[in-house]
Amino acid sequence: MIDAAPDGAYDAWLDSIEDDAPYYLECENGHGWLPPRRICPECRSRDLTEEPLPDSGEVTTHTTITVPTPQFEDDAPYVTAVVDFGPVSITGIVRGIDPEDVAIGTVVGLEVGERVTTGDRAVVFRPR
Amino acid sequence: MSNPRVAGAGVTKFGKHPERTGRDLFAEAGLEALDQSGVDPDDVDALFYGNFMGELAEHQGHQGPLMAEAIGLDVPATRFEAACASAGATVRAAVKDLRNGEADVIVVGGAERMTNIGTAAATDALAIAADDLYEVRAGMTFPGAYALMARSYFEAYGGSREDLAHIAVKNHEHALVNDHAQIQKEITVEDALEAPTIASPLGLYDSCPITDGAAAAVLTSEAYAEDHGLDAPVAVSGTGQGGDNLALQDRDHFAQTPAADKAAREAYADAGVSAADVDVAEVHDCFTIAEVLAIESLGLYERGEGITAATDGETSRHGDLPVNLSGGLKAKGHPVGATGVAQLATIAWVLDGSHPRADAVEDGRVGVCHNAGGTVASTTVHVLEVAE
Numbered sequence: 198m199i200d201a202a203p204d205g206a207y208d209a210w211l212d213s214i215e216d217d218a219p220y221y222l223e224c225e226n227g228h229g230w231l232p233p234r235r236i237c238p239e240c241r242s243r244d245l246t247e248e249p250l251p252d253s254g255e256v257t258t259h260t261t262i263t264v265p266t267p268q269f270e271d272d273a274p275y276v277t278a279v280v281d282f283g284p285v286s287i288t289g290i291v292r293g294i295d296p297e298d299v300a301i302g303t304v305v306g307l308e309v310g311e312r313v314t315t316g317d318r319a320v321v322f323r324p325r
Numbered sequence: 326m327s328n329p330r331v332a333g334a335g336v337t338k339f340g341k342h343p344e345r346t347g348r349d350l351f352a353e354a355g356l357e358a359l360d361q362s363g364v365d366p367d368d369v370d371a372l373f374y375g376n377f378m379g380e381l382a383e384h385q386g387h388q389g390p391l392m393a394e395a396i397g398l399d400v401p402a403t404r405f406e407a408a409c410a411s412a413g414a415t416v417r418a419a420v421k422d423l424r425n426g427e428a429d430v431i432v433v434g435g436a437e438r439m440t441n442i443g444t445a446a447a448t449d450a451l452a453i454a455a456d457d458l459y460e461v462r463a464g465m466t467f468p469g470a471y472a473l474m475a476r477s478y479f480e481a482y483g484g485s486r487e488d489l490a491h492i493a494v495k496n497h498e499h500a501l502v503n504d505h506a507q508i509q510k511e512i513t514v515e516d517a518l519e520a521p522t523i524a525s526p527l528g529l530y531d532s533c534p535i536t537d538g539a540a541a542a543v544l545t546s547e548a549y550a551e552d553h554g555l556d557a558p559v560a561v562s563g564t565g566q567g568g569d570n571l572a573l574q575d576r577d578h579f580a581q582t583p584a585a586d587k588a589a590r591e592a593y594a595d596a597g598v599s600a601a602d603v604d605v606a607e608v609h610d611c612f613t614i615a616e617v618l619a620i621e622s623l624g625l626y627e628r629g630e631g632i633t634a635a636t637d638g639e640t641s642r643h644g645d646l647p648v649n650l651s652g653g654l655k656a657k658g659h660p661v662g663a664t665g666v667a668q669l670a671t672i673a674w675v676l677d678g679s680h681p682r683a684d685a686v687e688d689g690r691v692g693v694c695h696n697a698g699g700t701v702a703s704t705t706v707h708v709l710e711v712a713e
Contacts, residue, residue: 207458230575231459238570258480258579260472261525262464266449269464277464279473279574286574288463301480312464320463 206233211318214309219250221285229284253325254282256303261296271314280305280322289320326595328712329423330550330557332430332543333362334670339538339658340507343441347376347383348395350539351436354663355396358432362543363555369543370428372402373418375411375435376662378450382438396541398432406662408454409611411435412540413665413696413705417564419544420707429549433669434541435662447535451661454699456572468532470573470700471612472524477579478614479526482629486526489613490517491635493530493655496610499642500652502681505667507536507658531613536658540667547712559673563596563708565589571702582701585622589706592693593624596708600624603646604689605675607668609697609704610653616640619695620648623706642685650675650682665696665705672709 210232213219222230222245224237229248236243259278262269269275276291276299291299292310303324310321335357337350351374359366372393379385389402405414412435419431439447451467452460460470478484494514500506517530550557567587570576576583593599600623608619617631625646626634634640640648651657651671654664672692674680683689694707 204458238575258473258477260469260476260527261522262466262469262472263521263525264444264448264466264468264523265464266452266461266466267445268449270445272464275464277469277473279579288460288465288572288574290464301476317462 211309214307219307220247221250222246223248223284231285231287248284250307251282253304253306254280254287256299256301256305257281257286258301259291259299269312269314272312278322287320289322291322293323327424327547328560328562329420329544329546330555330712331559331561331669331673331709332364332545332550332555332557333358333360334542334673335361336505336540336667336670337538338505339536339660341440342537345438345537347379347385347388347436347438348391350438350537351392351434351541352395354434354436354539355392355432355541358434358541358543359396364430364543364545366397369398369400369430369432371400371422372398372432373405373415374402375405375415375665377406377408377411377437377454378439378661381450382442392436396432407703408698409609409659409661410665410696410698410703410705411662413694413707414566416561416665416669416707417566417705420561420564423544423546430543430545432541432543434539434666436539437660437662438537439535439660440537444535459572459574466524468527468612469524471614472527473573474579474618474700475526475614478617478632481578481580482632484632486518487514488632488636489531490514492610492613492616493517495635495641496649496653496655499650499682500656503652503657506652506656507534508656527612533611533654533659536660538658538660538663540663540670542666542669558711558713559676559709560712561707562710563592563598565591565595565706567704569702571699573700581628582618582622582697582704584701585619585695585697585704585706588704589623592706592708596710598691598708602691603693605650605672605686605692606646606648606695607651607671608648608653608695609664610649610655611659613655615697616648616653618701619697623693623695642682647685650680650685665694668694668696669707669709676709676711
């Protein structure tokens, strides 16, 4: 196995969530992205600035995964969802709610949690 | 524009062959394709080879020259990697080189060895076709990704798990006479609906199996086929490829596949045909919902209407537009790096009348292959036509 190196801008982004100051990258034309990005793939602007991420978002689609990868073996079953925060959408794991009760439109907030299986950091959503 | 010919094709039995190496699988398919083509191996100019997870499954990179050696060729050999669309990408590259005079004969194909590492490791390996930082680390698996797309589709257009089950039932029935297929077993809608869930709303029978296998084809320029009197009645008349954001979260919607829309538009324009001309299609049904997204992107159905095509019998071998006569990835199996050329082989055999399900398309002249990588972040579409 190859030891994992830190993932620079991505790890810094997770840090920002833990510090209660999460951000996203916005180009001059208002397109939002998550780091690392050097260019807006939509309009090719290279003028990207860090902007505060909205406090909550809505689940746009979700699934309860029962056959996981080995890195999530002890987490399963778990809910993976894509959540619309307005300028950006983020994929993460929904916790703090019965999987059966997760629905499109459920309002959630963003935090950093741990994978049960490996202890690695993971993007976690909890109902607001 | 001259249209390259399919001079020969070879496909291994798809299935569980954990003891067979990738090089052995590809050698079987490649040699079959060469033998069937009637082409002198000394005339082959290049090998374009598709493979996705060789480093993980076999600890083997640099597979191009290895595979050329395996089929007795001393030619430039390059591996193409576009996740599950790797082999489709080999066809596209070959068509371009054959048209522009760079080559007269190119062997295309691919192989994948997957079952030797077990379901968990194969699930892990497949997952890395998604965005590692933002999807894999959020627990995304490939069934999970398509489950997210299926739920979005149901929300946007309607449809049900039962409609998806009809796709699985159809493709299993199609595979019954395909001896290359991994699964030759009829199932019912009830079987599909009662199967264990993998990633809600998708169950075991919404998902293609994990598969070992290889496929190869010998493509020649039109002039080479004519000069050498080859029995090669089917031409590749159109090629297209489209791309999209890698991560689902960065797309405008999850219930459409714009990369496939682009590939289809390009391929149809290249061939000078329209969706209405298509007699038969092999599409990338790695999950049942993927077949729906594919037939809509190909323009064979309006957006939101593909979901009931199998339920209504329209895409079965008895219907007006048979889709996945091979059994599709769902029943035939999905050795990732080989799939695009296995699709090409199926359509060529259907159009030349040698496929066991060819009678479903009497006098068929136009077929289409749709090969999608990842959550359709890359897609190739090829149009095949009877040329003689």
